Amino acid sequence: MKVLVLPGDGIGPEVARPAAAVLVAAATRGHEFVLTEAPIGGAGIAAAGDPLPEATAHLAEQSDAILFGAAGIAGDTLLPAARRPGAGLLRLRKRLGLFANYRPAVLYPELIDASSLKPEIVRGLDLMILRELNGDAYFGEPRGVSVDAGGERIGVNTMRYSESEIRRIAHAGFRLARKRTRKLCSVDKANVLEVMKLWREVVTEVGREYPDVALTHLFVDAAAMHLLRRPTDFDVIVTGNMFGDILSDEAAMLTGSIGMLPSASLGEGRRGLYEPVHGSAPDIAGRDIANPLGAILSSAMLLRLSADDEAGATRIEAAVREVLARGLRTADIHTPGTTLVGTAAMGAAVLAAL
Ligand code: NAD
Ligand code: IPM
Numbered sequence: 144m145k146v147l148v149l150p151g152d153g154i155g156p157e158v159a160r161p162a163a164a165v166l167v168a169a170a171t172r173g174h175e176f177v178l179t180e181a182p183i184g185g186a187g188i189a190a191a192g193d194p195l196p197e198a199t200a201h202l203a204e205q206s207d208a209i210l211f212g213a214a215g216i217a218g219d220t221l222l223p224a225a226r227r228p229g230a231g232l233l234r235l236r237k238r239l240g241l242f243a244n245y246r247p248a249v250l251y252p253e254l255i256d257a258s259s260l261k262p263e264i265v266r267g268l269d270l271m272i273l274r275e276l277n278g279d280a281y282f283g284e285p286r287g288v289s290v291d292a293g294g295e296r297i298g299v300n301t302m303r304y305s306e307s308e309i310r311r312i313a314h315a316g317f318r319l320a321r322k323r324t325r326k327l328c329s330v331d332k333a334n335v336l337e338v339m340k341l342w343r344e345v346v347t348e349v350g351r352e353y354p355d356v357a358l359t360h361l362f363v364d365a366a367a368m369h370l371l372r373r374p375t376d377f378d379v380i381v382t383g384n385m386f387g388d389i390l391s392d393e394a395a396m397l398t399g400s401i402g403m404l405p406s407a408s409l410g411e412g413r414r415g416l417y418e419p420v421h422g423s424a425p426d427i428a429g430r431d432i433a434n435p436l437g438a439i440l441s442s443a444m445l446l447r448l449s450a451d452d453e454a455g456a457t458r459i460e461a462a463v464r465e466v467l468a469r470g471l472r473t474a475d476i477h478t479p480g481t482t483l484v485g486t487a488a489m490g491a492a493v494l495a496a497l
């Protein structure tokens with residue numbers, strides 16, 4: 144299996160390299176893994192003047208799976224949009240047609256005291272946010288900043304979804320719900336935005352093909368509130384690109400830390416891009432304190448979804464549970480009575496547990 148490792152920026156390399164080591168150590172299907180590294184994000188700009196160098200994009204197209212760290216450098220919001228490190232990731236998702244982004248938020252019982260919520264509210268949390276990844280205000284045209292007749296600057300982005308884009312992510316949501324508890328909650332802003340009214344209509348239409356799945360709808364503001372009020376009522380949440388971005392960071396804190404959350408981005412085939420939900424965290428980069436478990440759990444998703452290696456995926460998840468049960472914690476999930484370890488030591492502990 145050809146796996147392209149894109150460490151990226153900040154804590155990206157610190158978490159992606161242990162995740163790659165865990166991937167190879169855990170696999171059970173006898174695949175020969177060929178790992179290649181390439182630059183993306185700020186590292187892409189440094190290497191080739193582009194956040195997605197053509198050589199990196201080409202390697203990604205030739206790969207069976209991609210393991211990604213993070214993209215982003217301090218102060219990068221001042222750069223023009225196309226030159227920002229994150230634009231490399233956005234272009235890669237689009238170019239590979241990876242439209243379905245699976246972001247599970249699972250509370251490990253050992254981390255219940257690290258959650259921002261009271262134990263009785265968050266106990267048993269196991270939900271999946273399915274975020275559409277190729278549309279919305281992220282890619283809609285027109286976009287940009289221009290100067291109007293009065294000399295004032297006007298910023299424009301376009302929230303845009305076609306019926307077929309909504310339909311394919313809705314089908315992915317219903318299929319996923321069937322594999323879980325047959326509950327799907329679609330999140331939109333249909334009370335205000337026409338594009339989201341279409342979203343709700345199309346999801347409802349697709350739902351008629353899945354009469355065994357209980358479909359509900361929430362407006363995004365209420366969904367944000369209910370995620371904190373009754374998070375364990377949710378199972379699968381399907382939503383657009385921007386709302387999914389925001390809600391998944393919110394859901395992260397229910398699990399104890401954004402450093403715990405993995406993700407998988409898939410298109411029509413088996414090739415996927417696997418990455419932790421967090422960013423490059425410039426505030427803690429280079430200090431060996433970042434939590435590598437979100438990246439490591441992304442390797443588990445890679446084995447499950449791109450390598451058809453359920454046993455290997457389960458081994459990684461069991462190893463993560465074991466190190467947590469032994470009391471090892473990085474700073475972001477550290478609570479009294481547990482043992483504080485750094486990024487490298489946490490990665491090594493997972494390898495040892497394997
Ligand atoms: P961030 O996720 O990088 O960090 C948010 C907070 O969470 C910070 O306090 C950080 O220290 C902490 N944190 C994040 N990951 C952690 C980990 N593994 N262990 C411990 N603590 C962790 O978000 P931000 O600060 O808003 O963005 C920083 C840069 O990353 C920006 O350039 C942004 O565009 C980029 N970004 C990239 C991705 C990605 O590559 N997928 C995702 C989000 C943000
Ligand atoms: C994420 C990130 C990216 C996004 C950024 C870095 C482009 O926040 O993967 O959640 O907004 O999709």
Ligand code: MN
Pocket residue numbers: 388389392420
């Ligand atoms: Mn995000």
